[in-house]
Amino acid sequence: MAIRVLVVDDSSFFRRRVSEILNQDPLLTVVDTAANGQEAVEKAKSLRPDVITMDIEMPVMDGISAVRAIMQQSPTPVLMFSSLTHEGARATLDALDAGAMDFLPKRFEDIARSKEEAVLLLQQRVKAIARRRTFASPRPLATPLRERPAPSALLAERSTPTPAVTERRTPPRRSGKGYQLLAIGTSTGGPVALQRVLTRLPASFPHPIVLIQHMPGTFTTAFAARLDGLCQIRVKEAEDGDQLRPGHAYLAPGGKQMLFEGRPGAARLRIMEGNDKVNYKPCVDITFASAAKTYGGNVLAVVLTGMGADGREGARLLKEQGATIWAQDEESCVVYGMPQAVAKAGIASESLPLSLIGEAIVGEMGA
Known part of the structure; x- marks a missing residue:
């Protein structure tokens, strides 16, 4: 039909x-x-x-x-x-x-x-x-965190489909692995998903964060500013030469590619014009692959909702270096494309519902 x-x-x-x-x-x-x-x-x-x-x-x-x-x-x-x-x-x-x-x-x-x-x-x-079912749950417009009386009044959550019986109910047990970077890639459904994940991270989050969201260049400035107002961590649109700092998230600018140079602990971002042969600008694969070269296995990479398979090959390179890869589960995705590609390839060690990802990141990375 x-x-x-x-x-x-x-x-x-x-x-x-x-x-x-x-x-x-x-x-x-x-x-x-x-x-x-x-x-x-x-x-x-x-x-x-x-x-x-x-x-x-x-x-x-x-x-x-x-x-x-x-x-x-x-x-x-x-x-x-x-x-x-x-x-x-x-x-x-x-x-x-x-x-x-x-x-x-x-x-x-x-x-x-x-x-x-x-x-x-x-x-x-x-x-x-x-393909996604939508449920009624009125969501007020998000209010900037720094205008609120208490951290408990975080962004109201968007409703998601009723979870399957087999859905994980608790975050995975902490592995004890050491990390130096959190990298998150996403596309369709990503703006809301990123809000839900990042608002769970405390201001004391001990590592830098990079965000790759498929989005036009005129949108990423406004989106970074909105996230910065909602979150306890600081969020900015990435600029060429930015030095990566703990508790700061850097959103890849639309229409460009984001890479790393330097060594862990003193790495900087390189923002470059995208090659017309690459479908996505920014591209999750490109940033993940650069992270693998700079940080090796000391990365937690998370692939959230999105169409296509961007992120799979970059995640594969990260895993070969010993990095940890997580994917959002099918039930909580707007589009189960990018996470499915990573999960089906056997690259992701966990498939987590969106509601648990922020908490799981905090537990795994020692915040």
């Missing part, structure tokens, strides 16, 4: 364009369109689509408010369309906080190198998030 999609945008041209692209795939069918957020809320309730594509700026009710209302009344996976501007980035992150699962740039020429590639990517994203 085809995946049923509701397309929401105040532009009739864009509604028609998205509908034509989705209807080209025999596994997708557009059941209706809506011109504003209020219509989207009403049609989500009456039509019960499998996926909704949603614009942000619309009359009557904006896309963020519509996502929040849909998640309360008729939870449905939502793919946001966003402009590649700083304000567009902030609005998109707000939409993800409200419950949206993923986003794409609204200008299709920003999505891919060709029209055919852009069409395929949009179709793939819709099919990927349609």
Whole structure:
């Protein structure tokens, strides 16, 4: 049975364009369109689509408010369309906080190198998030940690699918291994997943952290600033020459690649232009491989939710050096692609639910 999609945008041209692209795939069918957020809320309730594509700026009710209302009344996976501007980035992150699962740039020429590639990517994203069931659990907008009265008032958690009976309920036992770096790679569903993991780490976290999230360059500055406000650790967008410090997380800038130089304890980051032959900028494989050269086996690498297999080969190189590799489990992923690739290859020693990963990192790395 085809995946049923509701397309929401105040532009009739864009509604028609998205509908034509989705209807080209025999596994997708557009059941209706809506011109504003209020219509989207009403049609989500009456039509019960499998996926909704949603614009942000619309009359009557904006896309963020519509996502929040849909998640309360008729939870449905939502793919946001966003402009590649700083304000567009902030609005998109707000939409993800409200419950949206993923986003794409609204200008299709920003999505891919060709029209055919852009069409395929949009179709793939819709099919990927349609596989995830969404549950009602209203999530207030995140409040910066440093404005809160107590650490216990951390970011409200986004609901995830009911765990399987076999899901691990407690963090793995500490291995006793020594570490010098925490590296986390992710893609689709990553912004929310990273928030949940990083808000569990204390300000006294004893190691530097690198974050590789597939995200456009105009988004990573805003995302790093948001994480910094939510977390007890410090978070910044990585810059060329940054010296790695304990309790600091460095987010790879979109459109570039992040590598290491120097020796453990005095390593610096190198931020370089990405090769056009590499699909992902930033690329988890490239950063993980560089970590293997600089840190050897003294790395805990975690692969979170995301499409594709980026991170598998880099994780393989790390494991060959003696590093520890963890993957997010299938039940808690938005898209079980990247973690599955690592798990199926026999590289990950643990597959953990998202709710336990932060706690497990603290226990394993001796924070």
